Amino acid sequence: MQNAKDTFYEVLRGRVAAVNPDRTIVLRGVVRPGVLVTENELVSSVNLPDCFRLSWTAVKTDTHGTMPALAMQCEIAYETAGTAVNAGMDRGRCLGAMDGELLAAIGAVPQSSLKSNYAGLEFGAAAVAMKTNIWWGDVVFGEMKVDDDRLSRTATVEVMSYEEAGEL
Amino acid sequence: MADLLMTGDAAVRAADVLLRANGGRSVLLRMGAPAVSGAEAEELGLATPEFQDMELAPVVFRKAESTATLLVSASVVAGLVGTLAFDSAQVLFETAVGVVVDGVVFVIEKSVASQAMGEPYCYCLTLRAPVR
Numbered sequence: 001m002q003n004a005k006d007t008f009y010e011v012l013r014g015r016v017a018a019v020n021p022d023r024t025i026v027l028r029g030v031v032r033p034g035v036l037v038t039e040n041e042l043v044s045s046v047n048l049p050d051c052f053r054l055s056w057t058a059v060k061t062d063t064h065g066t067m068p069a070l071a072m073q074c075e076i077a078y079e080t081a082g083t084a085v086n087a088g089m090d091r092g093r094c095l096g097a098m099d100g101e102l103l104a105a106i107g108a109v110p111q112s113s114l115k116s117n118y119a120g121l122e123f124g125a126a127a128v129a130m131k132t133n134i135w136w137g138d139v140v141f142g143e144m145k146v147d148d149d150r151l152s153r154t155a156t157v158e159v160m161s162y163e164e165a166g167e168l
Numbered sequence: 169m170a171d172l173l174m175t176g177d178a179a180v181r182a183a184d185v186l187l188r189a190n191g192g193r194s195v196l197l198r199m200g201a202p203a204v205s206g207a208e209a210e211e212l213g214l215a216t217p218e219f220q221d222m223e224l225a226p227v228v229f230r231k232a233e234s235t236a237t238l239l240v241s242a243s244v245v246a247g248l249v250g251t252l253a254f255d256s257a258q259v260l261f262e263t264a265v266g267v268v269v270d271g272v273v274f275v276i277e278k279s280v281a282s283q284a285m286g287e288p289y290c291y292c293l294t295l296r297a298p299v300r
Contacts, residue, residue: 010208028201028203032205040211040212043266043275044275045296046262118209118214121212121214
């Protein structure tokens with residue numbers, strides 16, 4: 001399950017960076033593509049704007065096949081207050097741009113990727129390609145919400161994979 | 169004489185004195201050390217960043233049932249903002265991991281600056297106690 005989550009994050013981060021290289025965030029002093037997994041970061045009560053924040057929620061399993069199949073729901077939250085140069089009056093456009101980037105990144109063909117095991121990164125080793133793929137459905141956009149000067153939206157994607165032997 | 173006292177600096181000094189007089193103590197502001205550029209292990213939650221603790225004093229700590237409040241001297245915050253090269257005190261508190269009070273890490277939920285003559289003299293932090 002963890003390998004599928006890590007692989008999807010890596011794919012989405014790469015695709016968002018390709019669609020809009022300027023979509024970056026500064027997190028703990030380092031500039032990186034504007035995608036993060038909430039559960040992998042330090043606990044904070046502040047939501048970073050102008051980036052995609054991934055959270056993994058529901059999980060469904062099907063154990064009837066030769067390999068257990070998983071369907072995991074990935075919630076992608078994002079918000080923006082627009083740009084300071086335009087006094088925030090472009091916040092609707094900025095949110096629309098983020099909608100477009102997410103649609104392009106998730107909807108790009110193929111909607112699948114070879115699953116990788118990233119556990120070795122902890123010890124300086126490279127990621128290891130596994131035998132099966134992950135694949136995902138289309139993005140479903142939620143309602144836009146207004147919170148003071150920020151516009152926000154949560155989109156969801158269903159990510160599926162097979163659990164290979166030995167996977168946790 | 170009155171004009172000399174009506175400055176932001178005077179308010180900062182007065183706040184420092186009041187915080188010290190009302191049980192002024194010290195706590196630690198816990199900051200995550202800068203991340204390593206391009207380190208995928210940190211992005212995937214495989215590596216834990218290092219932390220650095222900065223002393224905040226004088227402060228007054230009040231704890232109710234579920235929430236806690238910390239009044240922090242603006243002079244010490246201004247020093248930290250300058251030393252760590254943050255844009256503002258708000259960014260400093262938003263970036264911090266939390267506040268360590270007697271070995272317990274509280275998460276900072278909100279920071280509000282009290283100002284006099286346009287200059288902050290005290291910060292009021294709303295803290296959330298860890299779930300046990």
